[in-house]
Amino acid sequence: MDKKRVIIVGGGFGGLTAAKKLKSNNLELIVIDKTNHHLFQPLLYQVASAALSPGDIAVPIRGILSNKNNVDIILSEVLSVNKTDSYVQLKDRQIKFDYLILAPGSSHSYFGNTDWEKFAPGLKTLNDALTIRENILRSFEEAEIIEDKSAKNDYLTFVIVGGGPTGVELAGSIAEIAKKTMLKNFRHIKPEEAKVILVEAGPGVLPSYSEKLSEIAKKDLEAMGVKVLVNTRITNVKSGFVETGSGIIKSKNIIWAAGNAASPLLKTLDVELDRAGRVIVESDLSLKGSPNIFVIGDAAHATDKNGSLLPGIAPVAIQQGGYIASLINKEVKGKARKPFVYFDKGTMATIGKAKAVAKIGRMEFSQFIAWFLWSFVHIFFLITFRNRFRVMGEWMMYYFTGRRGVRLITKHPE
Amino acid sequence: MDKKRVIIVGGGFGGLTAAKKLKSNNLELIVIDKTNHHLFQPLLYQVASAALSPGDIAVPIRGILSNKNNVDIILSEVLSVNKTDSYVQLKDRQIKFDYLILAPGSSHSYFGNTDWEKFAPGLKTLNDALTIRENILRSFEEAEIIEDKSAKNDYLTFVIVGGGPTGVELAGSIAEIAKKTMLKNFRHIKPEEAKVILVEAGPGVLPSYSEKLSEIAKKDLEAMGVKVLVNTRITNVKSGFVETGSGIIKSKNIIWAAGNAASPLLKTLDVELDRAGRVIVESDLSLKGSPNIFVIGDAAHATDKNGSLLPGIAPVAIQQGGYIASLINKEVKGKARKPFVYFDKGTMATIGKAKAVAKIGRMEFSQFIAWFLWSFVHIFFLITFRNRFRVMGEWMMYYFTGRRGVRLITKHPE
Numbered sequence: 001m002d003k004k005r006v007i008i009v010g011g012g013f014g015g016l017t018a019a020k021k022l023k024s025n026n027l028e029l030i031v032i033d034k035t036n037h038h039l040f041q042p043l044l045y046q047v048a049s050a051a052l053s054p055g056d057i058a059v060p061i062r063g064i065l066s067n068k069n070n071v072d073i074i075l076s077e078v079l080s081v082n083k084t085d086s087y088v089q090l091k092d093r094q095i096k097f098d099y100l101i102l103a104p105g106s107s108h109s110y111f112g113n114t115d116w117e118k119f120a121p122g123l124k125t126l127n128d129a130l131t132i133r134e135n136i137l138r139s140f141e142e143a144e145i146i147e148d149k150s151a152k153n154d155y156l157t158f159v160i161v162g163g164g165p166t167g168v169e170l171a172g173s174i175a176e177i178a179k180k181t182m183l184k185n186f187r188h189i190k191p192e193e194a195k196v197i198l199v200e201a202g203p204g205v206l207p208s209y210s211e212k213l214s215e216i217a218k219k220d221l222e223a224m225g226v227k228v229l230v231n232t233r234i235t236n237v238k239s240g241f242v243e244t245g246s247g248i249i250k251s252k253n254i255i256w257a258a259g260n261a262a263s264p265l266l267k268t269l270d271v272e273l274d275r276a277g278r279v280i281v282e283s284d285l286s287l288k289g290s291p292n293i294f295v296i297g298d299a300a301h302a303t304d305k306n307g308s309l310l311p312g313i314a315p316v317a318i319q320q321g322g323y324i325a326s327l328i329n330k331e332v333k334g335k336a337r338k339p340f341v342y343f344d345k346g347t348m349a350t351i352g353k354a355k356a357v358a359k360i361g362r363m364e365f366s367q368f369i370a371w372f373l374w375s376f377v378h379i380f381f382l383i384t385f386r387n388r389f390r391v392m393g394e395w396m397m398y399y400f401t402g403r404r405g406v407r408l409i410t411k412h413p414e
Numbered sequence: 415m416d417k418k419r420v421i422i423v424g425g426g427f428g429g430l431t432a433a434k435k436l437k438s439n440n441l442e443l444i445v446i447d448k449t450n451h452h453l454f455q456p457l458l459y460q461v462a463s464a465a466l467s468p469g470d471i472a473v474p475i476r477g478i479l480s481n482k483n484n485v486d487i488i489l490s491e492v493l494s495v496n497k498t499d500s501y502v503q504l505k506d507r508q509i510k511f512d513y514l515i516l517a518p519g520s521s522h523s524y525f526g527n528t529d530w531e532k533f534a535p536g537l538k539t540l541n542d543a544l545t546i547r548e549n550i551l552r553s554f555e556e557a558e559i560i561e562d563k564s565a566k567n568d569y570l571t572f573v574i575v576g577g578g579p580t581g582v583e584l585a586g587s588i589a590e591i592a593k594k595t596m597l598k599n600f601r602h603i604k605p606e607e608a609k610v611i612l613v614e615a616g617p618g619v620l621p622s623y624s625e626k627l628s629e630i631a632k633k634d635l636e637a638m639g640v641k642v643l644v645n646t647r648i649t650n651v652k653s654g655f656v657e658t659g660s661g662i663i664k665s666k667n668i669i670w671a672a673g674n675a676a677s678p679l680l681k682t683l684d685v686e687l688d689r690a691g692r693v694i695v696e697s698d699l700s701l702k703g704s705p706n707i708f709v710i711g712d713a714a715h716a717t718d719k720n721g722s723l724l725p726g727i728a729p730v731a732i733q734q735g736g737y738i739a740s741l742i743n744k745e746v747k748g749k750a751r752k753p754f755v756y757f758d759k760g761t762m763a764t765i766g767k768a769k770a771v772a773k774i775g776r777m778e779f780s781q782f783i784a785w786f787l788w789s790f791v792h793i794f795f796l797i798t799f800r801n802r803f804r805v806m807g808e809w810m811m812y813y814f815t816g817r818r819g820v821r822l823i824t825k826h827p828e
Binding site for chain 2: 137
């Protein structure tokens, strides 16, 4: 009997979990990713804010799957999917599949204003994080030597667009670096000159949390020196400033954390997508009319038992990846499918040192306890022992010394 | 009394040592560097070979000098020096000095063939190291999926030009990664398909060591699977191959470790330079005719008491930086100068796991003992506790598991 071939597109949380749990002795497994590494995305903002190294939160996919039989890993991009003939199209070849698991993730959405991207980079890849890190560090260097007050001000103003978890975590962590860590290293910058502004279109930050936690998060940010502008919509982004309904904010550091758009690959599937470009999947996460093609993670529009959209977070992707692996493992032995059920273990977001918010079931936490939970969970879920050791080391060092580890500018300015 | 202003150009071993040891309470100190970090260059090849992260061996100069008074740090490039009016010229301004310490380092020399650089990058900066790392990792990815035997061969051939310490350390460490670490992660590459070739124009590798140690280093490399070509001069480098007197070697990974050229800044001094572009300095390391301008590190052509040229290694730069600091500290109090004397504490080069060579005075070491010395000295001299902790962690992990920590491709291919 020929082995069934499963292709997994994307080595993020969903794709990697599926790859690990598929019984590859009875299958032929191919993992295709644009990068060579699995990225622990929840800590990516710490690379952008110079707290961690890329190597602390990224691990080669080959390394993770090296002990598995019958796994091929391909560093390449899938350009399209052919449903009728069951193959994926790469740049230079086609690969047929029996099962296809699409976990391509998402990128930033500028709501149609694609020209904003070059003035307000987003944070999805290691390269994005390094670009933002360089920008921040270089701005301090410029501000240190510049004489003109207004120009100096522009370099020391940091605007983060979007008050979801990424925006909040970035704003908190940039406030720490800008108002504390960096300053004793500069002679011509005063703490009050550095401004961190978080702009959110809705009525509060962290909209997926309760009003109470959202309010706590806002207060925590403000206590750290972040100016939080709610109910404020960005109407334009240009080099050096953003325009809002209530005026212009000048800044050399604008970071985009506002919207997600699912991978453009999904458009080639010729199925119904939601407004964010996600595939509206069946109860078994498969494509309507193509039971052998699955979409998981933040590329999928899946709902829980109450009909609410599942959020684009790691636990959802991990559970979906595990579910599909088990479904395929069983189906090749002739067993029937059951629908996917999400088990909500809680969510959390960190704001700064000893400040975070968390909800677990009906319980809500904030301050030190939430932050401690957050630290524990994130170290626990890091892929390898090596990463755990390094990240814990960095965090302890930072907690006690207040120094950021990785304040490096490696690229040359354009 | 006005404070004397000392400008230090370059935050490498020499410049940083001078900055640390100058008594800045009585002086005004300005450190100018093109990058924001001090780089522990002896371990740079380990970043290129994916063993260490950039953040493990680089520390922000501001951080190192943050506890010192009257130090200004400027991220900028010095374009020229005006000896008559005692100022340095930056892109957008001039800064006057009473004393000038030039420690700008060196870059690669292609012996006039500047067009070779794009096909055979050298290893001087963090950016260089990341470029080489990406190249190596991407080559394995290409080799894994390519069908054509000859093209696959090109990706799996690594040519290192130059058999000095950098060349030897790179060759050894690429052999380890190519013939051991990586292979269990790939399904379509066999150990014998990976070829590492070290090309040296002279009769042996490590020409600054004894013939005995040079021979041991060559044997060690060969035992690790490196093909060592001595008496072989490179006559041409193009995309995808090098030409030698005895034929063409095809390779997608050509790394240049053959020659050094001192910083072009030195040409603006209008003094005698040696063939490598180094300033021929006086016995107090000052410029002939300009006793307030000093050149140190591998930008200086200084000699020991026997008249031999001092090598371009960290201990020389460190001692010279310390010497100048003490000279200036004393001279501002009216004391006379004494000439610089180099104290040779020994040199060492590593070849691979538990393989190295070292000479200390008349004693020579090789194998495990030299490697142990090397590891100890390098960890001991790393700038901060944080770096020591991280590097030691990585090395222990590698020693026991054989895994390389930082096998990341972050940039997109051009």
